[in-house]
Amino acid sequence: MFNVNRITIEDKEFYTYQVKLPKTNLLVISNDVGYFMCGALDVAVFDSKPHLQARKVICGRALGVKTIDDLLNAPLKEVTKAAEQKGITEGMIVRDALLKLD
Numbered sequence: 001m002f003n004v005n006r007i008t009i010e011d012k013e014f015y016t017y018q019v020k021l022p023k024t025n026l027l028v029i030s031n032d033v034g035y036f037m038c039g040a041l042d043v044a045v046f047d048s049k050p051h052l053q054a055r056k057v058i059c060g061r062a063l064g065v066k067t068i069d070d071l072l073n074a075p076l077k078e079v080t081k082a083a084e085q086k087g088i089t090e091g092m093i094v095r096d097a098l099l100k101l102d
Contacts (some may be wrong), residue, residue, distance in 0.1 A: 001018045001019075001020045002017070002018070002019050002022070003016075003017070004016070005068075007029075009087065009095060009099060010095060010099060012030050012031070012098070012099065012101075012102070013031065014030060014031050014098055015029070015030055015031070016028070016029050016068045017029075017030070018068060024040075025038070025067075026038060026040055027065060027067070027068055027070075027071045029053065031092065031098075031099060033058055033101040033102060034059055035058075036059065036060045036061065036064065036094045036097060036098065037061055037062075037071070038041055038061065038063075038065050039061055039062070039065075040061075040101075041059065041061040041066070043079065046059065047080055047081050056085075057082055058080060058082045058083045058088070059079070059080055059082075060077075060078060060079035060083050060097060061077055061078050062094055063075065063077045071094055072093075072094050072098075073093060073095065074093070074094055075091050075092065075093055075094075076088070076090055076092050076093075078090060078095060079092075083097070086100045086101070088100050
């Protein structure tokens with residue numbers, strides 16, 4: 001099953017995506033600037049090669065989340081260099097990081 005919903009945090013709109021897969025859920029919260037998701041994201045790949053770094057993908061991942069609410073309230077375990085340039089850091093709560101996506 002695949003669910004898409006729109007949420008608002010402090011007057012900013014985001015989309016949530018939930019994909020139910022066997023024995024796991026894939027969770028993403030995004031807008032047009034960046035995204036954060038569950039542990040299934042390989043953040044390091046975006047900083048690993050110059051052609052991927054050039055994309056300046058703003059993203060991060062949180063671990064141990066099972067729902068969108070869990071993801072919103074989880075600390076980021078890993079973020080890209082492009083996310084760091086927006087002031088998004090490891091340990092930041094996803095909800096707070098989302099507000100920096102503008």
